[in-house]
Amino acid sequence: MRTLTTTEELAAFCDLAKDAPYVTLDTEFLRERTYYSKLCLIQMGLPGDGEAVLIDPIEGGEGLSLEPLYALFRNPDVVKVFHAARQDLEIFFHEGNVFPDPLFDTQVAAMVCGFGEQVGYETLVRKIVHAGVDKSSRFTDWSRRPLSEAQKTYALADVTHLRVIYEHLAAKLEKSGRTHWVSEELSVLTDPKTYIVEPDEAWRRVKTRTPSGKFLALVRELAKFREIHARDSNIPRNRVFKDDAMLELASTKPRDMKDLGKSRMLLREGRKGAIADGILAAIEAGLAADPESYPKPDLSRDKLQVNPALADLLRVLLKAKSESANVAQKLIATSAELDQIAAGQRDVPALRGWRAEVFGADALRLCDGGIALTASGTDVHIVDL
Structure with a gap:
């Protein structure tokens, strides 16, 4: 060789x-x-x-x-x-x-x-x-x-x-x-x-259940600092501080080194030097943020008016179509996309391109009452109405 x-x-x-x-x-x-x-x-x-x-x-x-x-x-x-x-x-x-x-x-x-x-x-x-x-x-x-x-x-x-x-x-x-x-x-x-992570958008990768704009403003500034510091120092994000430490900092809002030293989840490296200075500056920027600029979490999925019966039928249709086409189900449509379709949304990847050929067109017909599904043994059949 x-x-x-x-x-x-x-x-x-x-x-x-x-x-x-x-x-x-x-x-x-x-x-x-x-x-x-x-x-x-x-x-x-x-x-x-x-x-x-x-x-x-x-x-x-x-x-x-x-x-x-x-x-x-x-x-x-x-x-x-x-x-x-x-x-x-x-x-x-x-x-x-x-x-x-x-x-x-x-x-x-x-x-x-x-x-x-x-x-x-x-x-x-x-x-x-x-x-x-x-x-x-x-x-x-x-x-x-x-x-x-x-x-x-x-x-x-x-x-x-x-x-x-x-x-x-x-x-x-x-x-x-x-x-x-x-x-x-x-x-x-x-x-x-x-492959590009914009520092201003890095907060979207942090999982939090808190919809508070003030809290998310702190998360945004902390995530932005972490992204820039990790990138410029070429170290993993978790070496700066982990997500759970970020959420703790956004909650406790340390204002000086003494406050920072009380953190339970912050690594030793985060309590001194450039990382500590960056954390305190991010907290200050988050607290000073204009409420008009607060991040707005995507709550669209929480607000979906999903028809559960229709969503279940779409899952049955997806399984049948996947088996018929011999294509992996998750490649055709995700569970979240099925809920979106069942809630009336139409700007969904599963309804475009080749997915429309395999599944999307019949999914829309099912939603509009144009077809029904019947079962024969383990097989599912589409019936035109």
Whole structure:
């Protein structure tokens, strides 16, 4: 197995890859100690029995530029194949401000092809390739060097088996006419908004049952400070302070270091230095906020006038449609979306695009009294009215 550690080696391999119909890719990274994922290894394979290589940015250091790989990402003639690509794409977006295009995600494709919800790579290897995956290196520290032969073998298996999986799923999608379904799903993965957290909006990720605008103003300022400090220091958010500590601070409203020292949930690092100063400044900003600027929680779901009987019927219809189309239920519609439809809302993802073909159109007919559902044994049938 070959490991590429120089720009010249990577450029030569990408020059071979540009003539291939597709390449398979995966990454190994660490994120436990940083805000941004630390890229440790890239695996790439050529079609069929073509070579698969490791690209090592740690060993390569400054002598390895990933620009030849990014140029391949921009090549519209080569499909870039990943499994569960979200975290990989986030890394490449932050590292190189680029998304692979065109992109194929075998996890999404497998859900469309009836392999269940959030199907794992090992499951696809077992069911499609009829092989096993060595799990011994799964929880390894990929930042440590040198890599063992076992680690390298494990890493390469993530792209060699992926070639067979891709060809199988792509053929199945082409035969069923569902290739565009996968393309619709992947548009979210290649949207920069998916990977950018705006500090002013970070409060929305904090779970709280308190609808008080004054309380949420404090949460907003604390979450904003945490996001900026974590990002600028490249440390995990929880290293600044955890959500439960944030909610405690928003409740107790410490005004000085003495008050801050009384916190039960704040880490030791949060009681001194820049973090402590930032917390006190955030509390002050939250208390001084104009009531007109208070955050407004999304209470629309709480106010939904859901017809429970209709919601239950929609769940039955979804199950029937999912089984008929052999597509994972959660990929078609979530439970929350079914409640929204049952409450009369129509701007719902389940009613658009390919989902409308599979489920949405009949869901609306059911809501409007145009169809009924009947059961025969374990089967559900649609009856036109």
